Amino acid sequence: MKYLVTDDSKLARLSIVKSLKAHVGDAEIFQAENGEVAVALVKEHKPDVVFLDLTMPVLDGYGALPLIKECNQKIKVIVVSADIQEQAKTKVMALGAEMHIQKPINADKMQEILELI
Amino acid sequence: MSNITLTEDEKDVLQELMNVAYGNATAIVADMLDAFASLSIPNIKIMQTAELLNELHDLKGDSYFFSTQAFAGEFSGESAFFIDNESAQNLALHLELETDEDLQDAILELTNVLTSSLTTRLAKEMNTEVKFSLPSISKIPLNEMDQNDSFKEYSQVIVIDTQLNFEDQKINGEIFILTKDGSIEWLKNQLNNILEAMM
Ligand SMILES: [Mg+2]
Numbered sequence: 001m002k003y004l005v006t007d008d009s010k011l012a013r014l015s016i017v018k019s020l021k022a023h024v025g026d027a028e029i030f031q032a033e034n035g036e037v038a039v040a041l042v043k044e045h046k047p048d049v050v051f052l053d054l055t056m057p058v059l060d061g062y063g064a065l066p067l068i069k070e071c072n073q074k075i076k077v078i079v080v081s082a083d084i085q086e087q088a089k090t091k092v093m094a095l096g097a098e099m100h101i102q103k104p105i106n107a108d109k110m111q112e113i114l115e116l117i
Numbered sequence: 118m119s120n121i122t123l124t125e126d127e128k129d130v131l132q133e134l135m136n137v138a139y140g141n142a143t144a145i146v147a148d149m150l151d152a153f154a155s156l157s158i159p160n161i162k163i164m165q166t167a168e169l170l171n172e173l174h175d176l177k178g179d180s181y182f183f184s185t186q187a188f189a190g191e192f193s194g195e196s197a198f199f200i201d202n203e204s205a206q207n208l209a210l211h212l213e214l215e216t217d218e219d220l221q222d223a224i225l226e227l228t229n230v231l232t233s234s235l236t237t238r239l240a241k242e243m244n245t246e247v248k249f250s251l252p253s254i255s256k257i258p259l260n261e262m263d264q265n266d267s268f269k270e271y272s273q274v275i276v277i278d279t280q281l282n283f284e285d286q287k288i289n290g291e292i293f294i295l296t297k298d299g300s301i302e303w304l305k306n307q308l309n310n311i312l313e314a315m316m
Contacts, residue, residue: 010126011312056158082141103137
């Protein structure tokens, strides 16, 4: 399995990578700091799972999500966001996200996510 | 005068913690107003108070409702919420308020919910707790802002600035969190601890 972690915050990326590594060991994990870089990395590395932040500069999660799904419908996109409004969730689920998770992610939450996908 | 700066990493951590705290606060306010708010990326700066006042002068609109709420603890300071006249009128419309008094009351309650949930969550993310005083409100022209006492006691401030934006209702606000002195040192230390724990 290959993973891509997308967030404009280094802290947020590190925290996802850390909890991911606790469960998947030495799987390949790529990182992107905005939606545009994420789409490029999806094309280049064909990850199976993408963790995607919503509020980002250049291209935000709402913009990146359909482009990622366009590359490959089978990619599982986990939206990890501080925006916990119901409308945000509805919107990303309609765009093809697998789930919408509230930040921050810890190791327990990561285990739940990995069990569900 | 001391001159503290934040490193890129410290800024990143603070911005992300603020993002989480703000997301939480916005959801509560959005629920309260039965409206959807778009989130923006928080802007973080260390400024001299004079610079902050200049910046406030540049905000558009000539009259604002301005409310503040102080918080105390290891992390202490003040949160301020600005809402321009037009947005305030739209808020009144949205909530079907009829008098100025009701509007002031609604803005105070909005400030209270917004800034206390924001600061509580921010403090929690930094592993500490804060106590709040009651919010107060004033309606002042921006060119008189520098006469506001709450800014006078800060020489250097960390300004965390974020927009509250309800597009459909045309309600815009701006939230500032101001911290100073010992809190800035404490904050820097805490931000580094948080980042190191992730390495
Ligand atoms: Mg972000």
